[in-house]
Amino acid sequence: MNTATQKPVLTRAATAETTSDPSSVMTLLADCGTDGSPITSYRSTFAKGAVGAPAHFHTRASELFFVIGGELQVLVGDKVEVLGAGDFLLVPPHTPHAFAAAPGSEADVLFVFTPGMPRFDYLRLLGRVMRGEASPQEIKDSSELYDNHYVDSPRWRAALETAAAQK
Template identity: 50%
Template sequence: MLLDASATGGALSTMRITLGEGADGAVPHTHTTASEMFYVLDGTVQVLAGEEVLTLEQGDVAVVPPDVAHAFAAAPGHEADLLIVITPGVERFEYFRLLARLKAGEATLEELLESQELYDNHFLDSPEWRKARS
C-alpha cells in the first residue's frame, strides 16, 4: 500500500504490486462504489474487466468502473509491476492484513467472506477468468 483512504481524505487508495512469473494478483470481485485503475509499470498483466480478459503491457492502463467484475494476474511466462488506484478511496490496509492472517492460518475464509461489505470487495466466479488462467 502506498496511500490508504485515510491519507487522502477519501479521494483514493493506491498500491504498487509486484507479481512473480504468472502469479495471481486478485481473484474476481467487484466494488459497489469504487472504480479501479491498473497501470502497468513493467511486465505483462492479465486483467479481467467484465467478461473480457485484457492483456496489458508496460505503459498500458485500464479502468474498471463500479459493479464490474475484475481480477488481475501476471500473464503466463511474465512478471509484472503495476500501480493500482481505487477511487473513491477504500481502507485497504486492514483488508490486506486480513489476507495475510488468512494465509498464515490465523483467520478463516468465513471471516474474509464476512468482510466483503466492510471493504467493498465482493467475490464472484468468472468463467472467463478461469479459462484465461488455466
C-alpha cells in the same frame, strides 16, 4: 472530502509498509482517510504465474491499474486482456474483474481506488490468508466492509487453467 482539509500525502519507498505472500509483495502507499488522503493506492509486484485476485467487483469505487513493468492478465467483464508496461485500465463500479501475472511474466502494477475508502486492513488480511495465518472465511465476511464482492467467472477460471497448463 472537503478539499480545504486535504494536504499532500508523501510515502517514502524506504519506509512504506509492505505485506507479502509467497508470490507477491504489496507496498501500501495511501489509504483513504489516513493523513488526509482522498484515494487508496498501493503497488503490487507479482512473481511469474502469481494470481492477484479472483473475479470480484466494487459497488462504490472505480479501480485503476497502471502497469509499471511486466505483463498483467486481467478479466474485465467477460473479456480477458493482457496489459503491458505503460498500459492503463480503469474498471468502473459493478464491473467484474480479476488479475494475475500474465503467463510467463512477472508484473509490477500501481492500483488506485477512487473514491477511496480505507482498504489497507483488507490488504493486510489478504496477506495473512495467503500465508495461512487467517481463514479465507474472514475475507468472505468482510465483503461489505471493504466493498469487495466476489463472483464466479467461468471465463477467468478458463484463463487461469490455460495459464497453468502452459507452465
